[in-house]
Amino acid sequence: MEQQGKTCIEFDYTSFLGATGSKKWTFLEAFATIAPIFGMMWKQNIAELSQPEDRLWDAALKSMSSRQSDESNLVMLAKLAKHEGIHELRVVMPYSLDLKQIEYIESRSKLKVDTTEQDVLNLKF
Structure with missing residues (x-):
């Protein structure tokens, strides 16, 4: 996907952890289970109109979980950001990671x- 002029996107991991515990289904997600082809087309049209940071947030909510380790979530977040065409990702953490976590x-x-x-x-891509 095209980057749309964003060179650096900030992702608040603390907010993400709070949001995963209160995730509710959207109308689009419910509709997509009933009529998958229409849901897929609708999602694609909405994704084209949204900003890279919004698409990253939505993809993170679908792909990452507070039940997974922070390291696994951050690896997944890097993959999602790269897929969105983001060139630099700044992740604000609730705490510092130790050297072993960063190496992972x-x-x-x-x-x-x-x-x-x-x-x-x-993270720079």
């Missing part, structure tokens, strides 16, 4: 994680 993310995502700011991870 780097090895699985094949990216260098910059942690120069406390509680912020910078």
Whole structure:
């Protein structure tokens, strides 16, 4: 997908963790279970009109879970961001990750994680 002028997108992981616990079905998701072809076409049209950060947020809510480890979620988030054509992702964390966690993310995502700011991870694609 085209990046639409965004070079760096910020993702608030703390807000994401709060949102996963209160996720409710949208009309579109319910409709898509009844009429999958119409739901798919509708989703595609909406996705084309939305911003990359909104698409990333929606994809994260569908693909990641607060029941998974932070490392696994962040690897998935990097994949989703890359798919959206995002060139740089700034992830604001509720806490700092230790070296082992960062190494896990780097090895699985094949990216260098910059942690120069406390509680912020910078990923460049």
